[in-house]
Amino acid sequence: MIEFHLDARSGVAPYMQLIHQVRQALRLGLLVEGDRLPTVKDVAAKVAINPNTVLKAYRELEYEGLVAKKPGVGTFISGTLSDDSLSEHEPLRQELRRWLDKARAAGLGEESIEALFLSAFRARTGTEPHTGTATTSS
Template structure:
């Protein structure tokens, strides 16, 4: 089961935060095919948000084919997110950490790092890689 949390000052809409958290849990294997998502009532009881917000997030996930609603039963994970396995995640993260250390040693600060990473992402998107 996944437990949602909200970053109220983030400026990201509540329903998108829920969508992102489910996707992240799928990527990390915290949620697997067949797992049930919490009911709207359960989410609402812990976060004090509008139940329609939860339903909207679940509809979005359903539209993307990641979960399915079974009438009278709840919402279930249909498939994981294809992509890197957990082991690959760990490896990539280690590489990234090494890169960060390298960049810090070269005199870049946090903001420089973020800018550089954003530019790299944008370039990759332009080339159709990401």
Template sequence: MAAYLQIVRQVQEALKLGILAEGDQLPTAARVAADTKLNPNTTLKAYRELEHLGLVEPRPGVGTFVSACPAPEKSIADSPLRGELSEWMRRARGAGLDWADVSALITAARAEHYPLV
């Protein structure tokens, strides 16, 4: 996945989880580029895509702010499934699985239950 799309996905996930809310200011694209060692144009492309999706609003001279949040019927952050997943992650770590193992299992399960169309 392209780096700018990874940034877009991370912001979308933060919105869904309630980590970001309407009115919150995003770090500057330059700050994201410096922190992630990405080309500043990559982060600017991500911010433009977020704007195109109607999720953020740039305010010249001030910054980029969350302008809309998805309104799920029930917060996924409070879902019982999150607790079950957290418990599964704890057990996986206890069984000696590293992040690459866990990521591979998640990718395989996602492909099985959410096949690409």
């Protein structure tokens, strides 16, 4: 079963964080069709948010066809986002763990590691915001 967490510093609405976590778990194969999501009450208590926020996230996931409510029973995964490349994830995960160990050994903290990874990812995918200054020559 998925265990939700919230990052108050992320700037992302709590209900969207819950949705993103379910989607990520589906992509990674950690949640599969038929798995039960935690109850609204349990999620609200664990991450200290209003139950309506959890309901909003679950309704959006239902609208997307990823979950289905069964009254009196719970909310269950009814769709998937995983692909055939799941078998390729483990070697990449191991390589990433080695990289994280090197980053920690170099003295980088969690926020610095995350910033370095996101910067490299965005630069590679062309989504890095331009931060340099423009120069002109005569």
